[in-house]
Amino acid sequence: MIDPRLLRDDPDRVRAAQAKRGLSADVVDRALSADEARRSAITAYEQKRAEQKAIGKQVAQAQGEEKQALLAQVKDLAAAVKELEATQNAAEQEWDDALRSIPNVAADEAPAGGEDDFATIEHVGTPREFDFEPRDHIELGRMLGAIDLERGAKVSGSRFYFLTGIGARLELALVSMAMDQAREAGFTQVIAPSLVKPRAMEGTGFLGQAADDVYRIEGEEMYLVGTSEVAMAAYHSDEILDGDSLPLRYAAFSPCFRKEAGSHGKDTKGIIRVHWFDKVEMFVYTTLEESYAEHERLLAWEKEFLDKLGLAYRVIDVAAGDLGLSAIRKFDCEVWIPTQGKYRELTSTSNCTDFQTRRLDTRQRTADGTRPVATLNGTLTAITRTIVAILETHQNADGSVTVPEALRPYLGGLEVLEPLERTA
């Protein structure tokens, strides 16, 4: 959630931020009046409570008739305190609800508007020209025996797949390559749980409008994560971190699950948009001041990985309305998909500043107290889309695929993926 002090001191800035995302500012006023109601309720309760405590002390010492008199007096007080406490709790709840529904204040640099209002920052590499008709990843995957969509649908339904043979090896290779890069950059490698409690989901901002896309476990208060960001943001919840320990950089592997509600008809074929995929995600805890530079670093690491795979892509500055609840700024790396003739999101990095840590209560110790830290996340590799990009970009006329040099060591030196003689 946003800093309550910002809301109190500069509500117009929050109103402007709502407008920039294309949202109503009503919630700002609701939060402001809730804050006032809350504070007067707190004052009222605390006054009565202090009175009750004072008399309570006398009761403990008094004897006989005097004690009886005091008891009678304080009995009414107890009822009043109870009532005021309930009022306070309700006011507090109201305020919390309003505050939590306000998204993070977008960075000045983030373009205003919605999904289509992004700004292109740069193009890296050039989309490959083919002197033959390129095959899409579905056909290549079938020829290589790498992707089995039919059986995915049979076993789990639409938007599911099996990676088989070289497909399975590709995933393991990509994960290793990503993890090695991260480790060399100083990240701690993590295998994270993909099933989490509501707190983690809510804290990262995925239970608001985004809740439609989240799988909930029947009969349990548990959710399947859509990204290991969820587990990693909650990793240090309710902790006060030593200021010297920052930044804390984690590279987490986990499966990711998404209902893809509302995307009917989009990317219905292949493994571009699936209900489950595996991902290596960078997640960083740092100071607010350092978060902006760290965001650039995360982008640089994402680009390094794409560069090593020889992919052509562009980097976009995502518009305010498309940032999600938590981020103030987001860069997407969109890779050129030859058979679609367009750029598709492959990785994404967000600076969530102290929005998530206020919800999850992760602070740092400073010379004069504690303060919330900043969190950032960035994709190193989302396996399925990475495989799509590699197969389509590096394919040859005979259906074979040239392995990017950087990936070869992870495939036992394999230089070319060859089609199977016949498919099973």
Add this chain to the structure above:
RNA sequence: GGAGGCGUCGCCUAGUCCGGUCUAUGGCGCCCGCCUGCUAAGCGGGUUUGGGGCUACAACCCCAUCGAGGGUUCAAAUCCCUCCGCCUCCGCCA
């Protein structure tokens, strides 16, 4: 899944049976000061977190905080209920 034990302000710990004198004890660590050629030791003081008031976002005052949430009571670390986590044993299992 079953049985039992445990959860106290960084760590360890007293207190819980028998509710009020708990404004939570003591030790370790850490911080400040004194002392001291230096260090150590010694001595004195400080050291949970969140919120509210007032303000300079200081000092100060107040409220909450003994795993979490309810309840009983004038009053709860202490009594009752529910939940969570950890440990031991059994069962099951990768």
